[in-house]
Amino acid sequence: MSKGRLICVSNRIPSGPNPSGGLVVALHDTLLETGGIWIGTSGKLAETAGNALHEVEGGPFRRMAFDLTEQEQENYYFGFSNQVLWPLFHGRTDLMEIHAEYLSAYKDVNRRLAKMLIDVIEPDDRIWVHDYHLLPLALYLRQAGAKNRIGFFLHTPFPTPLALQAMPNAPEVCEWLSNYEVVGMQAERDARACIASMIELGGGEELAGGFVQLNNRQCRIAAFPVAIDATEFRTLAESEVDKLPRGIVKPERRLMIGVDRLDYTKGVPQRFKAFGEFLERHEEWHRHVSMLQISPPTREGVEAYDNIREETELLSGQINGRYADIQWAPIRFINRPVPRETLAGLYRASDVALVTPLMDGMNLVAKEFIAAQDPADPGVLILSQFAGAAEQMPDAVIVNPHDTEQMATAIMTSLAMPLVDRKRRHAALMETIVKKDVSWWSKGFRTALG
Numbered sequence: 322m323s324k325g326r327l328i329c330v331s332n333r334i335p336s337g338p339n340p341s342g343g344l345v346v347a348l349h350d351t352l353l354e355t356g357g358i359w360i361g362t363s364g365k366l367a368e369t370a371g372n373a374l375h376e377v378e379g380g381p382f383r384r385m386a387f388d389l390t391e392q393e394q395e396n397y398y399f400g401f402s403n404q405v406l407w408p409l410f411h412g413r414t415d416l417m418e419i420h421a422e423y424l425s426a427y428k429d430v431n432r433r434l435a436k437m438l439i440d441v442i443e444p445d446d447r448i449w450v451h452d453y454h455l456l457p458l459a460l461y462l463r464q465a466g467a468k469n470r471i472g473f474f475l476h477t478p479f480p481t482p483l484a485l486q487a488m489p490n491a492p493e494v495c496e497w498l499s500n501y502e503v504v505g506m507q508a509e510r511d512a513r514a515c516i517a518s519m520i521e522l523g524g525g526e527e528l529a530g531g532f533v534q535l536n537n538r539q540c541r542i543a544a545f546p547v548a549i550d551a552t553e554f555r556t557l558a559e560s561e562v563d564k565l566p567r568g569i570v571k572p573e574r575r576l577m578i579g580v581d582r583l584d585y586t587k588g589v590p591q592r593f594k595a596f597g598e599f600l601e602r603h604e605e606w607h608r609h610v611s612m613l614q615i616s617p618p619t620r621e622g623v624e625a626y627d628n629i630r631e632e633t634e635l636l637s638g639q640i641n642g643r644y645a646d647i648q649w650a651p652i653r654f655i656n657r658p659v660p661r662e663t664l665a666g667l668y669r670a671s672d673v674a675l676v677t678p679l680m681d682g683m684n685l686v687a688k689e690f691i692a693a694q695d696p697a698d699p700g701v702l703i704l705s706q707f708a709g710a711a712e713q714m715p716d717a718v719i720v721n722p723h724d725t726e727q728m729a730t731a732i733m734t735s736l737a738m739p740l741v742d743r744k745r746r747h748a749a750l751m752e753t754i755v756k757k758d759v760s761w762w763s764k765g766f767r768t769a770l771g
């Protein structure tokens with residue numbers, strides 16, 4: 322690897338004096354070793370758009386930030402990023418809100434950031450750009466004269482060429498990507514879709530080894546599945562499970578858990594319907610199983626998010642209304658965040674996890690649940706075939722989240738699964754997530770970046 326610093330750029334800088342989370346931990350050492358910097362928006366709003374990054378004091382590594390204006394937040398963040406790109410990249414073209422001012426604000430914020438970055442970067446620095454908010458950043462950095470090696474990692478899925486055409490500027494997206502040396506995707510399916518788009522819509526030429534040539538530039542597109550620190554998470558779960566409040570775990574009742582931001586991509590209503598179907602079919606399980614769904618709100622104020630909240634509340638209310646009695650409510654729906662330590666303990670105390678997104682880049686909850694299990698008596702992971710994690714985790718119980726009957730059967734299979742099968746599946750899954758952990762992910766991408 323070269324001697325330069327690692328410059329990480331993402332929409333938001335990690336917050337607080339002790340930022341946590343797998344991504345931050347994975348990049349922490351490299352940032353410190355290379356004297357690197359994490360750059361992104363501050364989370365605060367400014368009256369006018371500034372033209373310089375400011376230092377953010379107090380963190381374990383150097384951070385620099387800029388403030389969005391209220392209009393930029395509306396059009397670049399809530400608008401183009403979260404009402405065009407997010408639904409499009411998750412197969413929900415019906416939820417896209419296409420407006421010219423969204424796209425122009427998106428480009429303007431990326432251009433403004435590129436200009437501010439130019440004043441900070443040095444020729445040897447490697448730049449690692451994260452996620453869909455910043456797709457055109459390399460193009461604008463090149464236009465401002467940057468010759469650095471620049472990599473991009475997409476945390477979401479990538480659409481097929483057909484779906485990508487729902488965007489007003491699909492060929493432009495290919496041009497944006499061609500300005501990176503490396504484009505990292507979560508899964509092989511996404512890398513294939515991206516290469517196909519670069520060729521079919523961007524007019525690129527496929528070369529050997531996952532390289533695409535476009536506009537006289539060569540860009541490598543490959544899968545780098547994002548991961549967790551499985552060993553650290555296992556230790557956390559072991560120590561936290563005994564600290565859970567009394568009454569959460571009952572000897573006579575099995576616990577199923579779901580943990581997702583309340584996002585329409587996560588398939589929570591479909592999951593509730595499948596649980597309802599299971600209860601309809603299996604009266605013998607009434608009072609002997611309950612589902613804990615933990616879903617903090619996200620992107621509040623965007624209509625599609627308000628709708629998903631209403632739909633989820635309605636469904637859990639209907640199922641509880643139909644089946645609950647004075648001792649038992651089948652679903653507990655918690656609409657707020659839960660501390661990471663408590664989550665770890667809850668995963669370990671659960672018999673089954675339902676990770677059933679309609680579409681997901683990776684899904685770290687699937688990996689956290691497996692890491693948290695007691696290998697001598699592990700729980701069962703029910704995993705959607707549409708989570709990127711399904712490529713790496715074939716020993717989960719794989720389901721189609723649109724198929725209510727199949728999911729109801731999977732719930733029954735998982736609750737009744739013999740110990741020997743649970744142990745075999747868990748051991749295979751654990752081996753993968755320990756071997757391919759967050760350091761493996763970060764090192765793999767940085768090596769490809771050079």
Ligand code: ADQ
Pocket residue numbers: 476477547580581582615616617657658659660661664681682683684685686687689
């Ligand atoms: P997300 O869509 O946020 O991430 P996910 O991968 O599941 O989805 O990560 C969520 C993280 O938040 C997990 O670490 C989880 O423990 C935590 N979390 C979830 N609900 C919580 C709650 N109620 N309280 C506290 N913590 C909670 C995006 C992509 C994913 C991709 C990741 C990383 O959409 O596909 O896996 O980035 O690349």
